[in-house]
Amino acid sequence: MFQNSCKMQTYVHKAVQCTLLKFLDVFCTAYCSFLYLCFQFSWLAPKWLAWNRFSEGMLRTLEKKILSIVRTPHRGFFVDIGPVVGNSDKIWTIxxxxxxxxxxxxxLHGLGAGVALWCLNLDALSSVRPVYAIDLLGFGRSxxxxxxxxxxxxxxxxxxxIEEWRKEMKLKEFILLGHSLGGFLAASYSIEHPDRVxxxxxxxxxxxxxxPAEHKDVPLWIKGISYVLKPFNPLAGIRVAGPFGxxxxxxxxxDISKKYQMALEDPNLIPEYIYQCNSQQPSGESAFHAMMSDFGWAKVPIVKRIDRLDAKMPVTLLYGARSWVDHSAxxxxxxxxxxSYFKLQVISGAGHHIYADKPEAFxxxxxDACNYTDSTKSNTPMITGPDEQERDEPESDRNS
Known part of the structure; x- marks a missing residue:
């Protein structure tokens, strides 16, 4: 009797799972097809999709409000890098x-981000050296x-x-920090231009x-949704949401707003800023879509060329202990x-957005990495780590 009961429960569980998967497959397919038609044929688009389209003025205002917590005098400006991809590309710079x-x-920020999201870091990082934060081409205000x-x-x-931006800024060499997608591009840039980093x-x-060849621990329904949404840009849902973005x-x-709640009085600033950054034409996002393989991995991963990185270049790697990113790097x-010099740091209690989760530790x-760079011109080979750090969260406008 007990065995029959278990078999029945297993059968019911699989039947329910299969039904849910089919429902999700049909729903996602129909929904995504509708969205595709809406954006391909404007006459099909419901009016609410136009309620709150991207506004350059709104993005500028939101950025200014967020960066108002930065005490260090700062300046925002466009850097004309010429016809790199388009006819006259410009990089927004702080x-x-x-x-x-x-x-x-x-x-260099990550996917869907912009310069304002460094607001918890800019004062500390610029205390003794020049700091430049840019909106990557295709993102933010660029x-x-x-x-x-x-x-x-x-x-x-x-x-x-990035290289054309460096030339226009007349920077001979610099320390390069990249988060998420920015980390991927920072590594790629360092491989191609080792004399600058x-x-x-x-x-x-x-x-x-x-x-990985197979993800055995991923539920079937997640695999189904991932397959259905594969043709679409990863942040399409934000644009589809219109005024509800x-x-x-x-x-x-x-959790995104909560990361900044100690510093910003208005909890809506961050989601509104992210929405404005990503309610525009998905330019850089489309480039990411071209480079990604199922979102979590790159089609041409850095592991295949990390040996081309200059052996004299020091590397510091930071991870959030709770991050979803594969830590095998x-x-x-x-x-x-x-x-070569390599230091690995794991920040306890931090997720993927380590610069905002634990800003003081970050x-x-x-x-420390910058001070190491200042201390030596000829970097001594050294491998250290991993270290694990746990710190409590901290808490003139010449900017545009």
């Missing part, structure tokens, strides 16, 4: 403490050209845009390991760069 003679620090649909070419275009700092980088961001990721770098690790 600069701080540019009078300092020390090696500058350049910050130009939105049409990138190649080829993974290798799209990556090359993004890396080339004094220290590579990778903050929870995306796109390092190869995609900020609410949608808060609903899907309520640490083992990859350690294995490939046995005679800032100190970055400052």
């Amino acid at each position: 600069s701080l403490n540019t009078e300092s003679p020390k090696t500058p620090l350049v910050l 130009s939105r050209p049409n990138f190649s649909h080829d993974a290798v070419e799209a990556e090359r275009q993004l890396v080339h845009s 004094r220290h590579l700092i990778l903050a929870d980088p995306w796109g390092f390991p190869e995609k 900020p609410w949608f961001i808060n609903f899907v990721r309520p 640490g083992d990859i770098i350690k294995e490939k760069r046995t005679s 800032n100190q690790i970055v400052l």
Whole structure:
């Protein structure tokens, strides 16, 4: 009797799971097809989709409000990098403490982000050196050209845009820090332009390991949804939500606003800023879609070329202990760069957005890496880590 009961429960469970999967498959297919038609044929688009379209003025205002908590005088400006991808591409840039003679620090954000999300880090990082934060080409307030649909070419275009920005800024060399997608591009840039990067700092980088052959622990229904949504850009849901975009961001990721609640009085600033950054033409997002393999991995992962990174270039790798990103990059770098400086830091209690989850710990690790760069011109080979840090969360506008 007991065995029959167990068999019946198993049968019912599988039947329910199968039914749910079919429902989700049909629903997602129909919904995504509707969205595709709406954006392809404007006469099918419901009026509410136009209620709150992207506004350059709104994005500028939101950025200014968020960056108002930064006490260090800073300036925002566009850097004309010429016809890199489009006819006349421009990179939005924030600069701080540019009078300092020390090696500058350049910050590259992740997918769907922008310069304002560094607001918890800019004061500390610019305390003793110049800091430049940019909106990557195709993101934030930077130009939105049409990138190649080829993974290798799209990556090359993004890396080339960073190099053209460096030339226009007349930076001979700098410390390069990239988060998530920015970490992937920072590593790629460092491989192609080793003479420009004094220290590579990778903050929870995306796109390092190869995609596993099979994900046995992933539920069937998640695999089904991932398959159905595969043709679409990863942040399409934000644009589809129209005027409900900020609410949608808060609903899907309520933790995003909480990361900044100690510093910002208005809890709606961050979701509204993210919405405005991503309610535009999905230019850089499309480049990411071309480079990704099922979102979590890159089609051309860094592991396949990490051995081309200059052995003299020091590398600091930071991970959030609770991050969803594959942490095997640490083992990859350690294995490939046995005679080079490499420091691995794991920040306890932090997720993927380590710069906002634990800003004090993040800032100190970055400052230590920068100080190491200042202390030596010829970097001594060294491998250290992993270290685990736990710190309590902290808490003139010449900016645009």
